[in-house]
Amino acid sequence: MLYRIPRLYDSHTHFLATGEFSSGLNLGSLQRAEDLATLPLHSSSYYRGDWLVGFGWDESQWPTPPHKKVLDQLFPDRPVFLARMDGHRSWVNSTALNILGITSESGILMEKDHLRAWDHIPTFSSQQQKSHVMAACRVFNKAGFTHIRDMSCSESLWQLLVEMSEKQELTLAIEENYTTHDLGDFDKMLGLALYAKKSETPFLRMKGIKLFYDGSLGSETAFLSKPYNGLKEGPQGTRLWEISQVEEVIKRTWAAGLEFSVHTIGDEAAHEIVQLARKISAQGSVGRLNMEHVQLLRPETIQMMKPLHVRCHMQPCHWLSDRVWLEKKLGDLYRYVFPWEALRAAQIPLSFGCDSPVEPPSFWRNKIALDESAKVKIRQFTGDFTVVHSHPDVQFADSYSVIEDGEVKEVVFAEKILDLT
Numbered sequence: 001m002l003y004r005i006p007r008l009y010d011s012h013t014h015f016l017a018t019g020e021f022s023s024g025l026n027l028g029s030l031q032r033a034e035d036l037a038t039l040p041l042h043s044s045s046y047y048r049g050d051w052l053v054g055f056g057w058d059e060s061q062w063p064t065p066p067h068k069k070v071l072d073q074l075f076p077d078r079p080v081f082l083a084r085m086d087g088h089r090s091w092v093n094s095t096a097l098n099i100l101g102i103t104s105e106s107g108i109l110m111e112k113d114h115l116r117a118w119d120h121i122p123t124f125s126s127q128q129q130k131s132h133v134m135a136a137c138r139v140f141n142k143a144g145f146t147h148i149r150d151m152s153c154s155e156s157l158w159q160l161l162v163e164m165s166e167k168q169e170l171t172l173a174i175e176e177n178y179t180t181h182d183l184g185d186f187d188k189m190l191g192l193a194l195y196a197k198k199s200e201t202p203f204l205r206m207k208g209i210k211l212f213y214d215g216s217l218g219s220e221t222a223f224l225s226k227p228y229n230g231l232k233e234g235p236q237g238t239r240l241w242e243i244s245q246v247e248e249v250i251k252r253t254w255a256a257g258l259e260f261s262v263h264t265i266g267d268e269a270a271h272e273i274v275q276l277a278r279k280i281s282a283q284g285s286v287g288r289l290n291m292e293h294v295q296l297l298r299p300e301t302i303q304m305m306k307p308l309h310v311r312c313h314m315q316p317c318h319w320l321s322d323r324v325w326l327e328k329k330l331g332d333l334y335r336y337v338f339p340w341e342a343l344r345a346a347q348i349p350l351s352f353g354c355d356s357p358v359e360p361p362s363f364w365r366n367k368i369a370l371d372e373s374a375k376v377k378i379r380q381f382t383g384d385f386t387v388v389h390s391h392p393d394v395q396f397a398d399s400y401s402v403i404e405d406g407e408v409k410e411v412v413f414a415e416k417i418l419d420l421t
């Protein structure tokens, strides 16, 4: 099967992290903590300032769990930070703990401490950042993509992208969004987004603000209308914001003429956001709403989306990773999972992406996920899959990609054939 797709689009990515991961220290091959000593650690892309930074370890098959003493032996003086494959935990040494001012018996940091440590690591040099941007462009181009939507902008990334775009070094058309982590940083993010709008280029657009409203199904933090695992009573996940806080963020984002994007994985999280957007619109304030992931939507929520300026961004490939536990975890709610066909039938605009680096960017994996999931009680997507994977704006950077049986044959961006070797 041969596809020739204009503006092949990945509608939900973490752009810089994709570049970092492709050239950084990957610990996915470790069979036990001590094997770290056997990895070559000389590449300058493994270091941020004097910190050694890696990611991707998975201790589930290790004989003993990771511990700071292993790192202390190998790295008595240098701070070390190694993130787990799920991005929710890190393994650090005593030098790092001292610098961070965190006490930990094991050297394993969870959630808040983990995020604090992450924020504390020195930033990459501008040289390193540029090489990550180039690496990320290569990763997406090789997968056939010419258009991406990034959810994780930073001030320095935007600056770099503008410079590269002006020098015609970009081989992707990029849409950027700033993520706001709490109300305290919202003003700053809004200001940065508005400022960035002034320096847009033909291949670079600033879209708006994103926030997380709930967590993930894997960690049972996505916010559901019923308890997890089909139980009568029990945890239903969490909301990360008060609805009144979200209301203020949406109103101010829309008033600034920017798009509002929100991470909603659970059905109740999505329902509350749609309800809120309806309320705000009824008050006369309008703007664009992007719903990220929407892995679970009830039919009434989809109906309520109809009058809104909404687009849903889904990643079929997540189904490939989640399929083993999905039905058990969701109980009754399983019938609402991955509602791409229900959205299509309701004529809600829909775009597909891959959530890289959580999943590898791949048009073909999404196709496989759609084909395979239809065999296990997930309603088959009957729309044109290539349309949903194409950037909806025909004015945004002319391009096409040729993919045959999963292999990327040719990518043409801005009238140039890209070198994919």
Ligand SMILES: [Zn+2]
Binding pocket: 012, 013, 014, 151, 355
């Ligand atoms: Zn994401």
